[in-house]
Amino acid sequence: MKLTDVIRRPLITEKTTIQREDGQTIVFEVAAGATKVEVRQAIEALLGPKVASVRTSLVHGKVKRQGRFSGRRPDWKKAYVRLRAGEKVPEFLEGA
Secondary structure, three states: OOHHHHEEEOOOOOOOOOHHHHOOEEEEEOOOOOOHHHHHHHHHHOOOEEEEEEEEEOOOOEEEEOOOEEEEEOEEEEEEEEEOOOOOOHHHOOOO
């Protein structure tokens, strides 16, 4: 898997914004088949800061209805990336 395929997008929610304000944790949506090692390598290669730890979580898709038709959103994976002491969040993620 290529490094650019591992990281899909940063997650910007209230919970992740609070974690990012501490300056240590960034949350990303990652590829479903990505491992912790691949996520670590992708972050260090593409964004620059050194990674202390990676925690991953599977998010199950919800069942949604539109009138009488029902469907299901896809499952996806997110990664909580903790930076090493002294490393800072990349500039483009600070204002988001």
